[in-house]
Amino acid sequence: MRLHRLDITAFGPFGAPQTVDFDELSAAGLFLLHGPTGAGKTSVLDSVCYALYGAVPGARQTGQGLGLRSDHAAPGTRTEIRLDLTVAGRRLEITRQPPWERPKKRGTGTTTEKAQSWLREYDASAGSWKDLSRSHQEIGEEITQLLGMSREQFCQVVLLPQGDFARFLRADAEARGKLLGRLFDTHRFAEVEKRLAERRRTTEAEVRAGDAELLADAHRMQQEAGSGVEVALPELKPGEPGLAESVLAWAAVARSTARERLTIAHCARTAAASAHAAADRELDDVREVDRLQRRFTAARERATRLEERADAHQEAQARMQRARKAEAVAPALDLRDLAGTEHRRAAAEEARARAGLPQTFADAGAPGLATAARKAAEELGGLESARRAERRLAELTTERASLDRQERADEDVLQEAEAWLAAWEDTRAGIESDIETAQEAATRAEQLAVQREPALRRLDAARQRDQFARDTDAAHERALAARERATEARAHWLDLKEQRLKGIAAELAAGLVDGEPCAVCGGTEHPAPARKVDGHVDRETEERALAGFQSADEERAEAERRLGVVREALAAATAEAGDTPTARLTQETEELEQRHAEARSAASGLHAAREAREQAEREHRRRTDAQQEAARRVASRASLREALDREKTGLEGELTQARGDAGSVSARAAQLERQVALLTEAADAVRAAEDTAQRLKEADARLADAAFRAGFDTPRAAAAALLDDAAHRELQRRLDAWQSEEAAVRAVLAEADTAHAAQRPPADLAAAERAAESAARRLREAASAQDAAARRCAGLDALSGRADRGVRRLAPLREEYDRVARMAGLAAGTSADNERKMRLESYVLAARLEQVAAAATARLHRMSSGRYTLVHSADRAGRGRSGLGLHVVDAWTGRERDTATLSGGETFFASLALALGLADVVTDEAGGVRLDTLFIDEGFGSLDDQTLDEVLDVLDSLRERDRSVGIVSHVADLRRRVHAQLEVVKGRTGSVVRQRGAVD
Structure with a gap:
């Protein structure tokens, strides 16, 4: 990867657009990036990282990229980073615009613009740039694939951060492991360790669960076997070796003991059954003799009681004969009682009906009372029209009161509306x-x-x-x-x-x-x-x-x-x-x-005030409508009131004539209705009393004639001899019971078996029952013992089969657990076979660290004039695990010591050598991608002049591999030694860059 050109706009401290020509700086192979503190030297490196990966180095990241914008930029200037570079033989141009808040085009305030990215490639044949993508994700994947490094690796290898490798030299094995793990992506080996550990825990849990289930079956077998097994169940816990064999051996002993106990119980039950059958036969014989003896004794006692009740039986027979004669007189007696009852009821009803009549009708007969009732009914029929007039008058009164209430309500509405509308x-x-x-x-x-x-x-x-x-x-x-x-x-x-x-x-x-x-x-x-x-x-x-x-x-x-x-x-x-x-x-x-x-x-309060205005306008419209409607109702109500008054005057004159001396027509009609009802009821009652008196006289004559023909002197004597149904049935029952009892006693006393048993000695039934109950109890106990032994054998057989199946099922799982546990222990460094206690990830990282130490030593020899050599150490540090130790060999003393003992200047050039070596190894790891541009951030101030010359010679030798190295430093002596420079100058309006090539 070689950088050609970097354009920065409104980024970090750079308010105005700035351009960095890396081709000019890289011509000398070594260039210096310097400037005062806070000018923005690191922001130049941040912009390179942001252009490539869309994010700045981890320690300087801000939320959503909004903090990357320069505070010195004009409000309408968009933050933008454009990087021209060559990677993997391709000339690319990456443009990144992070999200930013710009002023709104209309109104006040700001709005957030989304982030944008462009990727272009230079077509040498056409001599122009062609667009490749505008997707953040696609651009990020393409750059990561071409560079072969993540953002963390790039920041560690290309930007060589200040102090990180010095801390790496002094760090312990765990800290070195974290850094190397990020750079070489060894998390897959840690994932293997994790998966093996999880698999070990899973299989161990499954084995323990199987053993726990097996032990549960063993305890159930122990409960099922009871105390008959002399061999104790072995005291083992889930997961212990030999558990399955011990449980199966104990189960075999328990099954054998249970079968022996079942055989013994079967023999005991057979003997108890024979004894029980003999006792039952003896009990049946004793019970039969006892029954016959008690039967004979009871028959003799019943015969004695019959002799004692012979007189009462004869009297009952005579009483039955008189009752049968009186049954012929019973219909006449019933007819006479019914006629008497009806006559008494009719006479009482007549007296009650006459009590409610006026004194003028106290002695009147039935015809006179009927005539008076018809006259009153005729007068009642003439009052129907008067009743309708009275009901209409009540309706008029109600309507007139309703009109008054409506008028008062409308007056209230009008007054309230006028008061409200006035304000x-x-x-x-x-x-x-x-x-x-x-x-x-x-x-x-x-x-x-x-x-x-x-x-x-x-x-x-x-x-x-x-x-x-x-x-x-x-x-x-x-x-x-x-x-x-x-x-x-x-x-x-x-x-x-x-x-x-x-x-x-x-x-x-x-x-x-x-x-x-x-x-x-x-x-x-x-x-x-x-x-x-x-x-x-x-x-x-x-x-x-x-x-x-x-x-x-x-x-x-x-x-x-x-x-x-x-x-x-x-x-x-x-x-x-x-x-x-x-x-x-x-x-x-x-x-x-x-x-x-x-x-x-x-x-x-704006919203509430607007709602109040709308509510007030609605109330104004409602009040106005209510006022107009009330006025219309008042005008139409006057004519209706006059019509109701005229109709009321006419109805009152008609009713005065119709109701007479009564308070109202309805009261007069009620009087007439009561009078008609009383007269009619009295006439009916008088006729009913006369009819019942005639029927009573006829019933008395018939009763006297029937009693004489039945043989009774008077009707009263016939009534006394007569029995009701219950008494007749009771007397007949007593006679029938006497005859049945007499026949049964004679039959029992005539039985030969009963008489023979009565001559034998009394039977001892209680002793026979106790003997039979004792035999039955022994049989039940023997049967229960046999059933318990059978159930015990069946339960032990079922549990033993289940335990055997569980052992066979657990065998392959236990083998897998042993194998996985050995592998997990080796990978985690806890196994005894792992002599150095080195984890799998540490083993891989140790190999990478060994490569890095070898690559770093080549440069450290030149920087230290052949004095120091970096070596990898696999020794354990205290109680920790081995594999990530780093030592330095001092050629002057011939001793090997920890890198933490290096002085400040020695630590710097040792860490620089380590960083360059790590860059070579990571580059090879990434597929051999060339890193033609590197940056080294600070640390040169700790070197003396001779060491500084040696370090610069080593950096200058990187040109042999066609590399260019940018040094970020405050050391003034470097400005004389390094001619190609990029100076960052800060000011109140933002920082600017000044560039000087090697020949300037």
């Missing part, structure tokens, strides 16, 4: 005033809302400016202190070094041996070797001073770096907020917020 103009004027006030407040709120957002942003920036100013002062003080400490430490180290050089002869003399040549002059005789004086400085003291100086120098560099970051942030906040004091901005913003809130509160 209508004032009400409408007040509502219109409220609407105008609310509209003015809404307009004022919109205007203040436009001013509010910029004021809030400026206030936030001012607060950040004040905080950054305080942070800058503190950082400046810390940087001065660190610089003083570093200067003092360097002077101390140089003083000790000079003292050691003065006494170096004593150190050399300490190693002289008589007869061996001197390392300085070569002589074998040493007549006067130098002696160490008081205060001699040895090598260890000098090295401690050097280490103290290096540590102080690193603290100084870190303090200056932090000071630069804080100053850059202060400049950005100052550019946003200006020089206005924060207190003043706070006061202005609070006033603006208060005015905006007041305007919004006043404008919130």
Whole structure:
């Protein structure tokens, strides 16, 4: 990949369009990107990354790309990045426009434009550009496929970020693993570890579930077998080896014991059944003898009772004969009782009917009462027309009262409508005033809302400016202190070094041996070797001073770096907020917020005021219509009232004549109706009483004649001998029972078996029943024991078969679990077979790290004059896992040590070598895509002149592979050494770029 041209518009600190010609810069192979802190050097690299991937490096991303726009750009200028590059032999042009908020074309406020992208390719044969795509997704996939790297890999390999590789050198194995995992995409190996672990947990859970089910079956078998099994169930847990064999062996013992117990129970049941049958036969014989003896005794007792009731039986027979004679008189008695009852009822009804008549009709007969009833009925018929007139008069009265109520209601409506309409103009004027006030407040709120957002942003920036100013002062003080400490430490180290050089002869003399040549002059005789004086400085003291100086120098560099970051942030906040004091901005913003809130509160009543106006207009129309309708009803009601009064006067004269002395026609009609009903009822009652008296006389004559013919002296005697149905049935039952009882007693006493049994000794039924019950109980117990033994055998057979099937089903699953567990343990580094405890992903990353260390060593040799070599270490670090260790071999001491022990300058060129080596390995991993343009961000200030020359020589050697390297640095010495430069200059209106080629 080679960059040719970059066009930046309204991006980051660049308000005006800027152009970077990378072809001119790359001609020298090495170019410098420099400028003051906060000018926008990093924004140049961000724009390259955004053009390729549609996003800036991870640490500087903002939501939806809205934060990429330059605050210095004109409102109508669209943010745009255009990059011309060659990748995989193709000349491409990528244009990116992030989303931005532009002013609305109509009205006030802003609207958000969507992001846009273009991809074009140069057609050399046609000499023109052709469009390829305008889809964000298609462009992203195409660039990723051509480069062979994700955005994270590109930012790590091409933009070589400041400090990342220095931290990589000092990091532990876990941190290195995360970085290498992102670059080399080894998550698939971690996914394999995860899948194996999940499969191991799944199969283990299945095996444990199967073992738990097997143990549950074993416990059920133990419960089924009871306490008859002498061998105890083995105490094992799910997942333990040998569980299946132990359970099956115990089940076989339990089944054998259960079958033996079933055989014993069967023999016991057979013996109990025989004894039970003999006891039942003996009980039947005793029961029969006892029954016959009790039968004979009962018959003798019944015969004795019959003899005692013989007199009562004869009296009952005589009573039955008299009752049968009296049955001939019964119809006459019933007829006489019915006639008497009817006569008494008719006489009472006559007396009741005469009691309600006037005194003039007290002695009148039935014909006279009927004649008076007909006269009253004729008079009642003549009152029907008067009744209709009375009902009509009541209706007229009701109608007249309704008209009065309607008139009063209409008068109320008219008065209320006139009062409301009189105040209508004032009400409408007040509502219109409220609407105008609310509209003015809404307009004022919109205007203040436009001013509010910029004021809030400026206030936030001012607060950040004040905080950054305080942070800058503190950082400046810390940087001065660190610089003083570093200067003092360097002077101390140089003083000790000079003292050691003065006494170096004593150190050399300490190693002289008589007869061996001197390392300085070569002589074998040493007549006067130098002696160490008081205060001699040895090598260890000098090295401690050097280490103290290096540590102080690193603290100084870190303090200056932090000071630069804080100053850059202060400049950005100052550019946003200006020089206005924060207190003043706070006061202005609070006033603006208060005015905006007041305007919004006043404008919130606009909708309510408009609704009030519509409601008032509807009420005005309703009141007007109600007033007109009430006036029409009042006019039409006068003529109707006069007609009702005329009709009422005529009906009142007619009714006065018809009702007589009664209060009303209805009262007079009610009197006549009651009189007709009483007279008619009395006439009927008199006729009924006369008829019942005649029938009673005839019934008495017939009764006397019937009693004489039946043999009774008087009708009363015949009535006394007569029995009702219940008494007759009871007497007949007693006679029949006597005869049946007598016949049954004679039959029992005549039986031969009964008489023979009565002569035998009394039977002992209780003893026979106890013997039979004891035999039955023993049989039930034997049968229950046999059934329990049979059920136990069947249950054990079923559970044993289920356990056997479970063992056969679990066998392949247990084998799979053993195999998966071994593989998961090896992949996770927890298995005993994995001696180095190295995970699968760590193993792959270790191989990549070994390649990176080999590639980095080739450059580190040149930068360190052959002193340092980077090597990969597979040793374990403490309790951690092995595979991602990184050590440096110092050729001066011959010792291997951790990269975290390197000094500041050594760490820089070691990390630079590591970054370049990593770029080569990632490039090869991506399919051999050439990376012809690289950027290195800062860190050169920690190098001395000689090391800086060696590092620049290594970077300059990259031209042999047709590469160009851009150095992002503040070091002033680099401006003299590197001629091709891209300078970023910041100003109050935004930053600009100035470019100078190698020949300028």
